[in-house]
Amino acid sequence: xxxxxxxxxxxxxxxxxxxxGIVLVPGLGAxxxxxxxxxxxxxxxxxxxxxxDPVGLEPxxxxxxxxxxxAQAAHDVLAVAAxxxxxxxxxxxxxxGKVALCAAATxxxxxxxxxxxxxxxxxxxxxxxxxxxxxxxCTEVDGRLLGELTAPFxxxxxFLNAKPGVVDDIVRSTxxxxxxxxxxxxxxxxxxxxxxxxLCAAVRWPTLCLAxxxxxxxxxREVAAxxxxxxxxxxxxxxxxxxxxxxxxxxxxxxxxAFLRRDG
Numbered sequence: 001x002x003x004x005x006x007x008x009x010x011x012x013x014x015x016x017x018x019x020x021g022i023v024l025v026p027g028l029g030a031x032x033x034x035x036x037x038x039x040x041x042x043x044x045x046x047x048x049x050x051x052x053d054p055v056g057l058e059p060x061x062x063x064x065x066x067x068x069x070x071a072q073a074a075h076d077v078l079a080v081a082a083x084x085x086x087x088x089x090x091x092x093x094x095x096x097g098k099v100a101l102c103a104a105a106t107x108x109x110x111x112x113x114x115x116x117x118x119x120x121x122x123x124x125x126x127x128x129x130x131x132x133x134x135x136x137x138c139t140e141v142d143g144r145l146l147g148e149l150t151a152p153f154x155x156x157x158x159f160l161n162a163k164p165g166v167v168d169d170i171v172r173s174t175x176x177x178x179x180x181x182x183x184x185x186x187x188x189x190x191x192x193x194x195x196x197x198x199l200c201a202a203v204r205w206p207t208l209c210l211a212x213x214x215x216x217x218x219x220x221r222e223v224a225a226x227x228x229x230x231x232x233x234x235x236x237x238x239x240x241x242x243x244x245x246x247x248x249x250x251x252x253x254x255x256x257x258a259f260l261r262r263d264g
Contacts, residue, residue, distance in 0.1 A: 001059070002050075006079045009072070010061030012053040013080050017043025021084025022260065023111070024051040025077055025096030028134060028191070029176065029184035031057045034093075038246055038253075045257050048084050052077065054099075056183040068186040070194060074102035082110040089113035089260050094218060094243065095187060098196055105202040114207040115256055117245045118215050120222035121196030121229065128192050130217060135188035138181045147174030156214030156242025200229035207233040208259045210252055212241035234259070 004011045013023075014032045016039045024042075026034040032051035042049035055076055056063030064072075077099055081088045088111040092100030097119020104114045120127065137146060151171050152160065160167060176184065207230045211223035220237045227235035241249040246256070 002083070003059075004076075004079050004083060006076060008061075009055045009064070009076060011055060011076045011080060012060040013050045014039065014053075015048060015050045015084075016040055017046070017048045019046040019048055019085065020260070021081060021086065021088035021111075022047045022049045023077055023081050023084065023088065023090050023100075024049065025090060025092035025100050026052065026054065027094030027096050028187050029057075029138065029180060031060075036247070041253065042257075047260070050080050050084055052080055056186065057180065063183060063186060066182065066186055068183075068190040070099060070102050070190060073099045074106065077103045078106070078108045078110045081108075087112045089115060091115040091117065091256065092119060093117040093245070094119050095191060098191075098194055101196050101199050101203065104205050104207070105199040107202070107204060112205055113260060114203065114205045115259065116207070116209045116223070116226065117252075117256075118210070118212055118218045118223065118243050119226070120218050121200050121226045122222060123195040123197075124222070127218075127222070131188050131191040135185055135192070138176070138184035138188065143176045143178075143181055146176060147171035150174070153217050154243050156212055156240065156248055158214060158240040159242060159244070159248040196226075197229060200226065201231075203230050203233075206259075206262075208256065209233055209235045210245055210255065211235075211237040212243060212245045212248065212252075213237050213239045214242040215245075217243045 031053035039049040090100040097116035209227035211220040227233040
């Protein structure tokens with residue numbers, strides 16, 4: 001598995017396929033494993049797909065000072081993008097969308113397209129409560145219960161009812177140990193201070209913002225409001241999906257592929 005060193009930060013990622021590059025940026029507390037077979041699906045669609053393990057989560061290096069920094073995380077993503085065949089797109093889900101937005105706002109030549117999945121750049125009193133909830137989950141609750149407690153919110157009603165066995169498997173595998181919980185805490189604290197509205201105005205890449213109508217963590221209207229603040233951004237909401245959009249909706253995956261294949 002490839003590793004990149006950047007200013008003392010060690011960034012590990014998994015890569016599959018050949019063709020134009022995609023960097024998958026995971027959500028809160030997660031690494032490359034979050035994406036399951038998604039990199040293989042993108043590889044079959046003709047892309048070189050890299051899924052990142054963020055700094056702070058093994059096998060990547062430790063989080064400097066135990067503090068999560070969105071700007072540093074964005075430059076980590078761009079360092080991976082620079083190692084992939086151009087043109088490269090950044091695809092970020094939830095918190096990972098905020099990291100990808102920070103990267104896009106730099107105007108880096110190492111990537112050229114941005115996809116935000118169930119991710120909002122905007123801070124609201126409600127979103128701060130959601131992020132504080134995550135902080136409490138990873139600090140005050142037994143890690144063995146985390147999958148059970150988050151599953152009703154990470155997936156939409158349709159997926160929860162149609163795929164209970166898949167959800168059960170994900171719940172069983174979601175039992176973070178102390179290092180991962182400390183990483184989640186640092187990310188949840190950083191989320192409570194994040195406001196990306198000014199970043200939106202700096203983005204010049206073609207951008208696609210996708211939402212799940214059944215998402216109760218990042219509300220569809222929050223995704224729409226983010227898209228409205230990025231010049232020329234496209235936006236679509238999928239009726240039968242929740243927060244884990246590309247896992248829940250084949251149509252959403254197809255929409256991303258079509259956007260990435262488009263010229264211009």
